[in-house]
Amino acid sequence: MSKFAVTFFPENITVEVEEGVSIKQAAALAGIELKSTCGEVGTCGRCAVKVIGGDIKNLGGNLSSRLRNSGHVLACRTFPESDIKVEIPAESRLDEHQVLVSTSREKGILVERELDLLEGYDFDPICRSVYLELPPPTITENASDLTRLTAELRKHLEHKEIRIPLSVLRNLAVTLREADWKVSVTLACFNGSAHIVSIEAGDTTSDQYGLAVDIGTTTVVAYLLNLKTGSVVGKAGTYNKQARFGDDVISRMIYANEPNGLEDLHKAVIGTVNELIDKLVKEHKIKSSNIQTVMSAGNSVMAHLFLGLTPKYIRLDPYIPTAADLPPVTARDLGLAINPEAWVFSFSALASYVGGDIVSGVLCTRMSEADEMTLFIDIGTNGEMVLGNRDFLVTCACSAGPAFEGGGITFGMRAMKGAIERLSIDPETYEVSVETVANGKPVGICGSGLIDCIAKLRDVGLIDRTGQFQPVSSDRLRQNEEGPEFVLVWGKDTGVGKDIVITEADIKNLIRSKGAVYAGIRSLLQMVSMDMEAIDKILIAGGFGNYLNLSDAISIGLLPDLPVEKYEFVGNTSVKGAQLALLSRQAYQDAVEIGRKMTYIELSVGTTFMDEFVSALFLPHTDLSLFPSVPA
């Protein structure tokens, strides 16, 4: 069945759809909601769009002559027959404030992004598998097994030096003979050498895998990649088990100084990754020993703890990491439950508080090649941001806390089934309706839901600009032991059997998080004496959930009040950059260059950041003139 790319304007979002999918369904995949009241049978005439390029099949339907004459068609009755471009008029949108800049995860947009990922790079994975048919030895062709193997391998490689670990060498003689000299050799190529990591009987080159891992302070996400095709086989994510030793990098570093602290933290993160590996291996029915390489991206502290390096001196003046360019190590050394000879790579860190995850983000968004002035914001526990284009890159980090990843919030959670990701509150009755991920029974609130929640509470006047609840008469607003709370979903309607609430403390927590991010943006701009308006494009990265409701994010003052067109939601770029680096050795090299090119700005020097932070602890901001589009 054919596939077509459908690009929507003005958003310029492209989704790939199969033949027979209507433009309206394609729009939904792109996160654009069109009006429709007829159940998509072409009678209501509300979903009019204009096809501005490509071939279509138009089944007609009820459309006003005004629109028909101007070249519009009904999105629900029109099907692409080639790659097409579609313009969506404002009147056909369900709600322009709910324009979703991008979706992620299991939705259509992701296909497109993965295609984008390698753009400009050759598919040249750092670890690959080669199928060899060796000439069997004879009394005259009597070279050793290893020489025979390496001689054949050299035909496939540019590398002179080929290394083999002892464990593989020990089995070489038997493996070759049992396989009748037909084997698949998997090698990792780096530092000018090829490192054999496994030799298997027969052609198993299609069954070799790599793992791209984003080690976040709060969450860890892994993508399982097929090394032959480069495709993503599976994805998994979970909370970092280090969380029980502290919520942020500072408390982790403090814990690392306790007796056995470093070991506890190292084991916790390795355990977390192993849990993800186990899940992926079971789900996709592969052998864990066929995971032949790992590319990890994380902030400096996470990278140190992943390798078991002490982060002690990162915390102490003058803040020096053990290593910024982290060398490849073997899975055996780390205790990862994959092929023990597999090489594990880490993205280079830039500064003590700006790590490989941000380098990874810059790499996969290509902002270091762009002409436009781009602001890249990775909203995680450690809020990191980069400003610049092909000419320069400056970066800083601010501690945003785990709130947007669901940490430290009474009913916070990752964007999993049942997480509330959107909600609305009736301004008169204060009744709440929620939408959850995968339409599961509500079990908690994910980052995008929390942003939505604050915005809506403020909209209906349930909280003031500092996040304090206002006295209103609603049985949803009540006092608990620690202070007021608001019931979002009554216990009987949830999947957890108790009321899902948001407390005043949760709200203050979120305001601190959003304040830190916004203050970081303002401080960074001040450092380079640049106005908000000078930014051409803003890329938002982070694991909020499926959506980022931009107008809500702006109305609570998390993100600058700039035109929606300037924004793009790019999801978890840390893991995507790791994925790219696994699939392209050139990309991995470029990452090192990007790291060198960035200038790090330390926000703890001077008073700018603190001043900006306190002024951002307000909805949306103490300086209301910064948010002209937010109604008073």
Add this chain to the structure above:
Amino acid sequence: MAVEILKEKSRASVPEVTIGATKEQGGTRTHTITVGGDAALPFHHFEGEIKHRPVVALEVNDIVPEWNENLLKYYRDVVDNPGQWAKKCVEEYGADLVYLKLDGAHPDNGNKSPEECVAVVKDVLASVGVPLIVVGCDDEEKDNEVLVAVAEATSGENLLFGNAEQTNYKSLTAACMVHKHNIIARSPLDINICKQLNILISEMNLPLNRIVIDPTIGGLGYGIEYAYSILERARLGALQGDKMLSMPIIATVGYESWRTKEANLSTEENPSWGDAEERGILWETTCATALLQSGVNILLMRHPKSVQLVKKHIDQLMVPNDY
């Protein structure tokens, strides 16, 4: 050749806040006091009008305060009678305003009922003709009861009530709205919180010309430089047109000065520091005069002799310097 003076014109000015109401205006005061209106930096008469001179409020307490004897001796005869105390402040010591602090309402200081507090305020109103500043006991819950009751009982008097803070501003703001009083918005030495509180209060629809800000100060030797820079930033903001920082400023000079070690250590304890009383007076005076330069409109003070010195100083500062 004549020297040309560089003059900076301000874009905006401080709003005027009037405290008190005469009989014709629905109150019982003999006159009203208006503060603010500054259209230039403090005493830059050549750049814009300094419409009203800064005023001095003397502090009266509803219980006997634990003050240093060098200070308390001036009030010894009236210290257990707030009405008489206020009268002395105005008639003998030249107070422009009376700052009545209802410390006796605090649960640890006698826990006076709202009715008892209302009686004290009425007594003071009856004893003096100047407008009043009424401030609670710093216990949030109790203040919300007491100040609301006092505001109601003095409806029409157009007094100045304090303190509204970021965590507790709603009751007092509502009471000032309904009973037509002015409010002190106090913030903890932070320009952003100062502004946030003004936004919160004005969003409850209390007009900006009914708000006086107390951005909090540190006494001389105890962070006065920091306080100065905050007050100065607020005033610069006001003159540049930031409405939410534009209000007249009150500074609790007496309170901060008389809790310093330097104002309280006796002559015997450290003879090299000189006479204790004189030292205390100068400490308070220096603190007040320094802060006048940052834009303070209402000085809260305690020692009669400091008041004398400061008022003389204000007289001199208010002489227009015609360039």
